[in-house]
Amino acid sequence: MNVQLIGHATVLLKDKNFSMICDPWLKGDYVNNCTVWQYPPREFGIEKINKFKYMYISHDHEDHCNAETLKKINKNTPIFILKFKENRNLIRRLKEMKFKNITEVIAWKKHKIDKFTNITIFPSDQGFVDSSALIQYKDYAVYHGNDCILKLDTIKKISKLANIDIAFMPYAGFSGFPSSYEFDKKTKKRLAEKKKKEGLKSFYDAVKYLKPKKAVPAAGDLIIVGKGKAWINYFDRASPIEAIKKAPLSVKQKLIDMRPGDIYSRDKGIIKFKKKLKWKYNTSSQEKFYAQSYVKKEVERYNNWILNLKINNKNFNKLVLDFFTKALKKKNLSNLINYKLQIISENKIKNLKSILLIDIGRKKITELEKPTQNYTKKIIIDAFVLCRIIRHEILWGDAYCGLFMKLDRKPVNNYNLNFWRWFYGTDELLIDYKKYFTK
Incomplete structure (x- = not known):
């Protein structure tokens, strides 16, 4: 069997009578916010890989469950x-696209697919809507x-289930932290270095305890494009090459650098798709990537799409208030007592503005005339981006990673996983948004 990295987290397993694709992203070059692009870009996509026997989807983020790709795939696949109670958004999306053969696999239970194939799916230890x-x-x-x-205890348990030939593993967290936060430069640099160091250690420890024959640093190779933004990409996370170079010797001998199109064969090792690499993991190469006319045109087109909504300020305020009121109806928010989220959302050109102070644990929302300093977390987001999130056309994670949001938190080291579980969970909220907009 050959294992091919198509790009990012898209991996194709293929034998004579077997094929399975993981997290198919085969069409389009960027995720929903258009500042986040696949890099290095894939060498080929849906035009070449449009038929496969099975499909595994880890979670509903656009770079793993790509809508434009899924539209082109046979609905009987x-x-x-x-099987996860918070996976409703993924199931909803797949059913809306008319997929007819969706199997929810119980966590940690080996599921027999056919005579020769089994899959075991593991939930995120952090409680996010994710899996491996x-x-x-x-x-x-x-x-x-x-x-x-x-x-690491989870990784050790997985290692006992099989002798793993090759593992595609996370090595660098992709998010807007700390780049999009209103911290001073010194604090940002310190937090960025800490994040990179911790990400690499987590990756090396995971490889050590999973014990695969070969491991690929994967799925962290997205980049943020835009004028003057290339520096951000390796500010708080390593490139795959850096992850390999900095690895301790015991781990380094297992690591391989796979680029889009490369194939791993148990017998032949790495079969390179291209001998000479056009795109490199450095700032100058990424600036050249963004300078391409088709990239700039797509960014401009996307920005115009975001603004292509008709809503007045009264309806906008009502929409935002109704959305977060419903979000507070979730149970078990007591672990966020005294956690106050300030949402500042406006678009000055269209005269839209909403400021809310949300006391999450007490399930109380206060509408404000002007911003306050009395908050635990602050999020500043364009009004139309927020509308697109509420309409399920952008995920919070996409807006966060693409620097479509500015944030602050008090104190600086107050990272609260419970907040992010609740916050990202609002991606699945369904409200009747159409009544707030005019055609």
């Missing part, structure tokens, strides 16, 4: 996802880790 999978075909085992960060 068997899809395997984690161990795919076993005959005597071959592949671990698809995508974005799913796991505790």
Whole structure:
């Protein structure tokens, strides 16, 4: 069997009578916010890979569950996802696209797909809507880790399930932290270095305890494009090459650098798709990438799409208030007592503005005339970007990673995982948004 990295987290397992694709992103070059692009860009996509026997989708983020790709895939293709109560957004999306063969696999239970193939899916230890999978075909085992960060005890348990031939593993967290925060430069630099160092250590420890024959630093190679933004990409996270170079010797011998199109064969090792690399993991190469006319045109087109909504300020305020009122109806928010979220959303050109102070634990929302300093977390977001999120056309994570939001938190070291679980969970909220907009 051959294992091919198509790009980012998209991996194709293929044998004579077997094929399975993981996290298919085969069409389009960027995710929903258009500042975040696949890099290095894939060498080929849906025009070449449009038929496969099975599909595994780890979670509903656009770079793993790509809408434009899924539109082109046979709706009878068997899809395997984690059975998880918070996975409703993924199931909704797949059903809206008319997929007919969706199997929810119970966590940690080996699921027999056919005579030669099994899949075991593992939930995120952090409680996010994410998963990773161990795919076993005959005597071959592949671990698809995508974005799913796991505790070392979990990694050890997975290592006992199979002798893994190759593992595609997360090595660098992609988010807007600390780049999009209103911290001073010294604090930002310190937090960025800490984040990079911790990300690499987590990756090395995971490789050590998973014990694959080969491991690929994968799914962290997205970049942010835009004038003067290239520096951000390796400010708080490593490139795949840096992850390999800095690895301790015991781990480094297992690591391989795979680029889009490269194939791993148990017998032949790495089969390079291209000998000479056009795109490199450095600032100058990424600036050249953004300077391409088609990239700039797409960014401009996307920005125009964001603004292409008709809503007045009264309806906008009502929409935002109704959205977060429903978000507070979630149970078990007591662990966020005294956690106050300030949302500042406006668009001066269209005269839209809403400022809310949300006391999450007490489930109380106060509408404000002007911003306050009495908050735990502050999020500043364009009014139309927020509208697109509420309409399920952008995910919070996409807006955050693409620097479409500015944030602050008090104190600086007050990271609260419970907040992010609740906040990202609002992606699945369904409200009747159409009544707030005019055609």
